[in-house]
Amino acid sequence: MRRLLVATDFSPAARTAFEYTLQLAAHLQAEVHLLFINKVVSAETSLPEQHRRALIERDNREYGKKLQRWARHYPDQPREYVAAPNLHFHVRPGKAASGIIQAASELQVEAIVLGGREKHNIREHLFGSVTTQLIGRSPCPMLIIPEKARYQKLQSIALAVDITLSEERVFQQLKEVAKPLEASVQPFFVNMLPGEQDKIKLEQLDANGQRIDMVRDREITSGITYYLEQNQVQMLAMYIPRRAFHEHLLHGHLLRYMAWHTPLPLLLMRE
Numbered sequence: 001m002r003r004l005l006v007a008t009d010f011s012p013a014a015r016t017a018f019e020y021t022l023q024l025a026a027h028l029q030a031e032v033h034l035l036f037i038n039k040v041v042s043a044e045t046s047l048p049e050q051h052r053r054a055l056i057e058r059d060n061r062e063y064g065k066k067l068q069r070w071a072r073h074y075p076d077q078p079r080e081y082v083a084a085p086n087l088h089f090h091v092r093p094g095k096a097a098s099g100i101i102q103a104a105s106e107l108q109v110e111a112i113v114l115g116g117r118e119k120h121n122i123r124e125h126l127f128g129s130v131t132t133q134l135i136g137r138s139p140c141p142m143l144i145i146p147e148k149a150r151y152q153k154l155q156s157i158a159l160a161v162d163i164t165l166s167e168e169r170v171f172q173q174l175k176e177v178a179k180p181l182e183a184s185v186q187p188f189f190v191n192m193l194p195g196e197q198d199k200i201k202l203e204q205l206d207a208n209g210q211r212i213d214m215v216r217d218r219e220i221t222s223g224i225t226y227y228l229e230q231n232q233v234q235m236l237a238m239y240i241p242r243r244a245f246h247e248h249l250l251h252g253h254l255l256r257y258m259a260w261h262t263p264l265p266l267l268l269m270r271e
Contacts, residue, residue: 001028001030001110001111001141001177002028002029002030002031002110003030003031003033003107003108003109003110004021004024004025004030004031004032004033004109004110004111004113004143005033005035005100005103005104005107005109005111005112005113006018006021006032006033006034006035006113006114007035007036007037007096007100007112007113007114007130008034008035008036008067008070008115009036009096010036010066010070011115011117012115012147013115013116013117013145013147014114014115015115016115016145016146016147016148016149016150017113017114017115017116017145018034018071018113018115019151020113020145020149020150020151020265021113021143021145023151024151027153027154027180027181028180028181030086031086031087031088032086032087032088033088033089033090033103033107033109034067034071034087034088034089034090035090035091035092035099035100035103036063036066036067036090036091036092037092037093037094037095037096037099037100038056038059038060038063038091038092038093038094039093039094039095039096056093059093060091060092060093063091064089064091067089067091068089071087071089090103090107096130096133097130097133097134097137100112100130100134100138101134101137101138101139104138104139104140105139109140110140110141111140111141111142111143111267112134112138112140112141112142112143113142113143113144113145114130114131114134114142114143114144114145115144115145115147116131116144116145116146116147116259116260116262116266117129117147117260129259129260131144131259131260132255132256132259132260135255135256135259135268136255138268138270139270140270141177141267141268141269141270142267142268142270143265143266143267143268144259144262144265144266144267144268145265146262146263146264146265146266149264149265152234153181153234154178154181154183154234154235155182155183155184155232155234156183156184156185156186156231156232156233156234157174157177157178157183157184157185157186157233157234157235157236157237157267158186158187158188158227158228158231158233158235158236158237159171159174159185159186159187159188159237159238159239160187160188160189160190160224160227160236160237160238160239161187161188161189161212161239162189162239163189170239170269171185171187173269174237174267174269177267183234183235185237186211186213186231186233187210187211187212187213188212188213188214188215188227189212189213189214189215190214190215190216190217190220190223190224190227191214191215191216191217191223192216192217192218192219192220192223196216197216197217197218199216200216201215201216201217201226202214202215202216202226202227202230203216213227213231215227220254221254221257221258221261224236224258225263228263228264233264234264234265235264235265235266235267236258236262236264236265236266236267237266237267237268237269238255238258238266238267238268238269239268239269255268
């Protein structure tokens with residue numbers, strides 16, 4: 001990943017994601033594009049077009065200055081990483097999710113980084129947050145950073161797999177991401193079969209010479225959490241095919257749950 005897009009709303013969660021990305025980019029020698037979507041101007045449709053454009057330009061200039069001030073102030077950041085990445089600033093008008101998607105496509109970034117807040121309001125529970133709106137629509141992988149996360153050098157990435165699907169391609173893609181970080185990729189899956197639950201909780205299997213770990217649990221979310229607690233990993237990766245995304249959207253909201261509750265940075269690989 002040589003070009004990363006960080007979307008910010010100036011919140012503490014966005015601050016955490018930005019700080020994490022700066023340090024990740026320093027190890028990857030990657031560009032960082034910091035993006036703010038000016039959502040207010042989208043509501044000013046009653047103004048004459050000329051005045052509306054002038055308002056957008058004025059607001060974008062002010063937000064651009066605020067964005068640069070905000071980027072220079074990151075107290076939790078170790079000094080050696082401050083000047084490492086090639087940092088670019090972008091302010092665009094429009095709706096948050098669609099604006100992020102458009103910017104990601106135009107800038108040809110290789111990942112979108114978002115901060116995951118600890119608490120969510122009732123509107124987000126009903127209609128979804130910007131993060132959940134992007135899942136399934138993002139043109140590239142998404143990296144979601146929990147609000148309390150702090151950067152740790154990546155040594156191992158846990159890949160949650162569905163053994164009923166062919167995921168060799170995404171496994172190889174993730175290995176390419178991990179290679180410049182000198183990190184390993186460890187696949188695992190959650191076995192929810194009722195007849196298996198009285199056996200060993202965590203077991204190592206061999207699949208054509210590749211180690212794959214199995215967790216026995218009655219729920220996939222608690223099985224994933226258990227695996228992360230039992231292993232020294234610094235990132236969780238998941239691959240959700242489009243058809244599975246719609247299934248989970250209707251049955252349990254797996255992706256939204258993981259995006260909101262993941263204890264580790266979560267990398268969502270797209271189909």
